[in-house]
Amino acid sequence: MRNSVVNPMFSFGRFQQVFFTLREVIKIAFRARPRLLTAVLILNAIWGFSAVPGFYLEKLIIDSLVSGFKALDLSQVFYRVATLLGFALALSLFRNILGSYNRFLRRTLSRYVDSELDVLVGNKISRLRLSVIENPEFKDRFNKVQRESGRRAWGLMMPLSDVPNYIFGFASAVAILIIVNPLISVGILIFSIPRFFLDSKYIKKDYDLDTQMSTKYRIWGWLRYYLVENRNFLELKLLRLTDYLTKRLKGISSEIIEKRIELNKQREISSFIGHVPLTFYDYAISLFLAFQVILGKITVGSFQLYLRSLRSAEENLGGLVSSFLEIYENYIYVVDLIWFLNLKEETIKSDIKGELVKEIKQIEFKNVWFK
Amino acid sequence: MYGSNEELVKEIKQIEFKNVWFKYPRTKNWVLKDVNLKIALDEKIAVVGENGAGKSTMIKLLGGFYIPKKGEILIDGINLREMNLDIWRSQLAVLFQQFETYPFSAKDSIGYGDIERVENFEEVVNAAKKTGIHDYIEGLPKKYENPLAPEFEHGVNPSMGQWQRIGIARMLFRTGAKLLILDEPTSNVDPQAESDIFNELARITKNKILIFVTQRFSTVRIADRIFVLDDGRIIEQGTHKKLMELAGKYKKLFTLQAEAYLSS
DSSP states (O other): OOOHHHOOOOOOOOOHHHEEEEEEHHHHHHHHHHHHHHHHHHHHHHHHHHHHHHHHHHHHHHHHHHHTTTSSHHHHHHHHHHHHHHHHHHHHHHHHHHHHHHHHHHHHHHHHHHHHHHHHHHHHHBBHHHHTTTOHHHHHHHHHHHHHHHHHHHHHHHHHHHHHHHHHHHHHHHHHHHHHHHHHHHHHHHHHHHHHHHHHHHHHHHHHHHTTHHHHHHHHHHHHHHHHOOOOOOHHHHHHHHHHHHHHHHHHHHHHHHHHHHHHHHHHHHHHHHHHHHHHHOOOOOHHHHHHHHTTOOOHHHHHHHHHHHHHHHHHHHHHHHHHHHHHHHHHHHHHHHHHHHOOBBBOHHHHHHGGGGSSSOOOOOSSSOO | OOOOOGGGGSOOEEEEEEEEEEOOTTOOOOOOEEEEEEEEEOEEEEEOOOOOOOOOOOHOOOOTTOSSSSSEEEETTTGGGGOHHHHHTEEEEEEEETTOOOOOHHHHHHGGGGGGTTOHHHHHHHHHTTTTTHHHTTTTTTTTOSSSSSSSSTOOOOOOHHHHHHHHHHHHOOTTEEEEEETTTTTOOOOOOHHHHHHHHHHHTSSEEEEEEESOOOSSGGGGEEEEEEEEEEEEEEEEHHHHHHHHHHHHHHHHHHHHHOOO
């Protein structure tokens, strides 16, 4: 019985953990609202892709203006720039509408996934054997699943819907940069590594701190419960426990917050250090592109296009990795959830001996031992 | 408005309900109707009656958690309204029907009965022994430091009967209290433990007042006087013998329960 409750924690590599989480979350979202999930993924991909045409329009506008300085007929330049600005406006409006619609769909999907989790959990719990439900280790792990479900549904849908946006945003920006030099894109990946490495290291540290502080978090929760939701305020008043419990709550919450602040401080400092290589790489590429303009190898507009694409690639790659890290943050929750949903249900053998129980004549306990 | 008459509650000699009427805020029905009773020091009082008769409400009024709509509650002749509630409540040890189950440790769960003395381990153990829960606690992996909720490491999940004993121990740890009140204290405790607990309560009630609300007639005999509440009114009062002779509601309820035990 013990084995059916306590499942060893999945422990494959970090990338596999991300993809395990992603796969399971997609399964749940697909089960909740398949068409909505598909729409969210496709429309976010379109949103990610639609940035680069804007950069290209900016390039055309700048080049038109630069070439216009030498033109005899300024009205032609004006009409050309006005037309391009019109396209840029249309694209901007399109992106605004698409962005709003995406946010709406994403929130809707989160709500459906949240309710799907309630249905899945509620449907499963009553089908388990009583000995499983009453097992303290099961209770502990199940309580975590139950407590986290609402928050995690939102926490998972946001990065999930952002993934196609960042993938397509990154791919389209890289496609532009490849025109200049394919190595520039490779450079972004290489110089982003310190940042990603440090970010993932601190997510792990965050986890470790949460695990280390889990008992204190529970005591915090209990203390809050007794002060706010006590089932007998009469007793609380009579025993005059409020001051004592408040003092204890303050003590334990301060201890937790101080440790978290310390970790966050370290995290921010590391994040700054992690960004330095990419910042200098960005500066070097900008200089290179400026030099290309001076040599007349690229136009001012192209300089703007490449620069914008470079920054967009950096941002999208950063966003993509952050989304994966956010998904990774939910790994433990998803493992617990999947463990719970896969627990063996109570077997009702009605198909086998259904006839036997139609009329009960005798019940016998024969040498029954139990603990 | 409650006053600050500190001297009045140092020694309780008599508690009196005088024409007390009460109904809960925003409700129409009277829960207590013209209740009159007097309880003296050293007395052990049982309050019996069916569900909804108003038994628990009497305790709430006595704790000053609600004020009678009509009539008054007098402590040695002084209206409870005029008294400093903090000081008055420091004289009470109450086990409510829905008492709280504190999970942090067995020691805390008992010690919270008197927060000023929560670190007095010897007294905590004494209180636990009086309700027969000491052996259970000693058998836990971390003994008195053991959490009483499975969410914590080594945490256990005491049964309702075990919780009741812990709750009574918490009440008994409040040694300074002059008025001990128990609302359905042993409804989940086995008969032997129930008998032990009531014997202990009877023993420690010297120079105190004990009031216990119950629906289990096996325990009421230790009471010096029994009040029978019915639909908010005290309809009978007296000793067990007297009430049996009266052949009223008490006898009917007592016989009903006794028959259930004896019929087999």
